[in-house]
Amino acid sequence: MEDGMVEVGPEPLAFAQVEAVARDGAKVVLTDRAVRLIGEARAHIEELASRPLPVYGVSTGFGALATRHIAPELRARLQLNIVRSHAAGSGPEVEREVVRALMLLRLRTLATGRTGVQPVTARTLAALLNAGITPVVHEHGSLGCSGDLAPLAHVALALIGEGEVRDAAGELRPAASALAEAGIEPVTLGAKEGLALLNGTDGMLGMLVLAIRDLSRLLTAADLAAAMSVEALLGTDRVFAEDLHALRPHPGQGRSAANLRALLAGSEIMESHRGPDCTRVQDAYSLRCSPQVNGAARDTLAHAELVASRELASAVDNPVVLPDGRVESNGNFHGAPIAYVLDFLAIPVADVASMSERRTDRMLDRARSGGLPAFLADDPGVDSGHMIAQYTQAALVSELKRLAVPASADSIPSSAMQEDHVSMGWNAARKLRRAVDGLAQVVGIEILTAARALDLRRPLRPGPATAAVVAALRERVPGPGPDRYLAPEIAAATELVRDGTLVAAAESVTGRLA
Numbered sequence: 205m206e207d208g209m210v211e212v213g214p215e216p217l218a219f220a221q222v223e224a225v226a227r228d229g230a231k232v233v234l235t236d237r238a239v240r241l242i243g244e245a246r247a248h249i250e251e252l253a254s255r256p257l258p259v260y261g262v263s264t265g266f267g268a269l270a271t272r273h274i275a276p277e278l279r280a281r282l283q284l285n286i287v288r289s290h291a292a293g294s295g296p297e298v299e300r301e302v303v304r305a306l307m308l309l310r311l312r313t314l315a316t317g318r319t320g321v322q323p324v325t326a327r328t329l330a331a332l333l334n335a336g337i338t339p340v341v342h343e344h345g346s347l348g349c350s351g352d353l354a355p356l357a358h359v360a361l362a363l364i365g366e367g368e369v370r371d372a373a374g375e376l377r378p379a380a381s382a383l384a385e386a387g388i389e390p391v392t393l394g395a396k397e398g399l400a401l402l403n404g405t406d407g408m409l410g411m412l413v414l415a416i417r418d419l420s421r422l423l424t425a426a427d428l429a430a431a432m433s434v435e436a437l438l439g440t441d442r443v444f445a446e447d448l449h450a451l452r453p454h455p456g457q458g459r460s461a462a463n464l465r466a467l468l469a470g471s472e473i474m475e476s477h478r479g480p481d482c483t484r485v486q487d488a489y490s491l492r493c494s495p496q497v498n499g500a501a502r503d504t505l506a507h508a509e510l511v512a513s514r515e516l517a518s519a520v521d522n523p524v525v526l527p528d529g530r531v532e533s534n535g536n537f538h539g540a541p542i543a544y545v546l547d548f549l550a551i552p553v554a555d556v557a558s559m560s561e562r563r564t565d566r567m568l569d570r571a572r573s574g575g576l577p578a579f580l581a582d583d584p585g586v587d588s589g590h591m592i593a594q595y596t597q598a599a600l601v602s603e604l605k606r607l608a609v610p611a612s613a614d615s616i617p618s619s620a621m622q623e624d625h626v627s628m629g630w631n632a633a634r635k636l637r638r639a640v641d642g643l644a645q646v647v648g649i650e651i652l653t654a655a656r657a658l659d660l661r662r663p664l665r666p667g668p669a670t671a672a673v674v675a676a677l678r679e680r681v682p683g684p685g686p687d688r689y690l691a692p693e694i695a696a697a698t699e700l701v702r703d704g705t706l707v708a709a710a711e712s713v714t715g716r717l718a
Contacts, residue, residue, distance in 0.1 A: 212330070213238040214316040216517040217308070222413045226305035231334045234315060234326060241317025242326055245525040249320035252531055253279070253395040260523055260533050262396045279395055284364065286398035290357035291367060293342030298355065300370065303341050305410025306352070307333055307359055310401065318519040319400035320531070328363055328391050335386040336372030337362065339379070347618060348539035348629030350522060352407035355630070360401040365390030403522045408542045409515050411633035415549060416512060418640050419505050422647065423498060424717050425701045426556050427460050428710055429650040430494035431467035432670050433563040436657035438477050438574040439491040440484070441468045449495065456502030459718035460495035466714040471667030473658070490562035497559050501552035508545040515542055539629030543612035546632035553639045554604040557646040561597040564650045567657050568594055580656050580684065587687045590653050593694060597649045600642045607639045648698030651706060652681065659683045669713040676700065676709035
């Protein structure tokens with residue numbers, strides 16, 4: 205990726221490239237090899253379309269209607285019909301970044317030369333991305349098999365100049381006028397192209413990639429929150445020793461423990477209770493076992509990264525055009541591999557958040573906080589302190605537990621029982637997005653609370669790394685004092701977690717965290 209331009213060819217895209225196009229508006233260009241492969245595959249399709257023998261997706265109907273041979277004079281109408289009829293989504297608009305990720309990943313599959321589209325169709329899809337034109341895709345409509353049909357159909361609808369889009373300024377407009385203003389000619393679809401544009405796992409894969417990018421950052425912030433809470437609660441860091449974690453060599457656990465050691469190094473607060481007069485034998489699980497839980501979440505994320513990387517290397521369509529010219533039906537559009545890890549990730553997200561909420565509650569409970577004022581209030585009884593911030597965390601965690609229920613365990617048959625088992629991967633992706641958002645808020649509240657507790661430990665000073673985090677937070681949120689409007693402070697802390705500011709503050713002392 206040079207100068208913000210992502211080259212799209214048959215090779216797998218990197219996670220960072222997907223994020224750059226989806227979130228940062230990076231432009232795309234088809235490689236020369238992609239254009240050549242697309243052209244070669246298209247030649248095979250046009251040759252098959254000229255034969256009298258029916259070929260699925262080229263000269264037949266689709267799904268349960270695949271047995272009907274379509275006469276040549278009706279095939280153009282067939283392509284329009286499949287796009288129009290499948291653009292049947294409902295509900296709220298899907299986020300711009302998700303639609304852009306979906307478009308990019310469909311373009312990359314087209315670039316493999318395994319779908320049989322016309323080169324102009326791929327170029328037009330790239331032009332929409334580069335013009336910042338985002339088709340309106342609705343939240344409901346995909347069963348994750350055959351791929352994300354309805355969401356992809358709404359994108360294909362924009363390619364032919366129909367339906368609604370958001371232009372680069374975010375304005376809702378008819379696709380025809382937005383394309384005309386951008387100088388983009390709508391595509392006239394040829395044989396096979398309707399299926400090629402619709403049969404893909406691109407929506408669920410795009411959301412998986414974005415969730416992986418977010419969770420990679422959030423799990424480091426969760427380690428940071430845990431370290432601050434251990435410090436504020438006068439916990440011990442002996443349980444994070446490297447030789448203890450070597451006894452159970454899960455990679456994620458080792459990385460989380462290393463983070464906690466680095467974050468707690470040099471803390472006056474930690475040193476203040478190391479002597480023989482300390483009567484605490486061991487900490488509660490929410491402190492002592494944080495590397496085990498956060499680490500298991502990291503290992504789950506690593507598995508999801510492996511699955512996503514395989515899918516990023518895939519050419520998902522049905523039928524596909526093989527290098528020898530054969531056009532073969534297949535089941536690669538089934539979303540099960542992605543759906544499972546989307547659901548899998550929602551489980552540790554809920555559990556990491558649950559442990560975070562337990563540490564927050566402990567800091568607010570005078571009986572368990574090691575001498576901190578009740579609810580960290582300025583004048584307990586007159587002031588409520590962070591009492592209700594924990595309520596907000598608890599509400600979020602309750603929602604996250606519901607979102608951890610798998611979508612992929614469900615299947616509702618469709619298409620007159622031709623598609624009698626579906627993945628529900630799109631639904632798994634949608635709920636994971638909500639879960640990731642909830643985790644950021646929960647971690648933000650813990651850090652907000654722990655920072656207040658660390659301030660209340662004065663004159664003892666926290667470690668240099670956690671002190672840098674408190675200082676970064678204090679640029680947006682004032683320190684302890686009488687009750688004040690708390691919602692903006694929660695929002696500010698959450699934003700600083702999401703954008704990486706607080707982790708960056710810690711890393712300015714520790715170096716890059718694991």
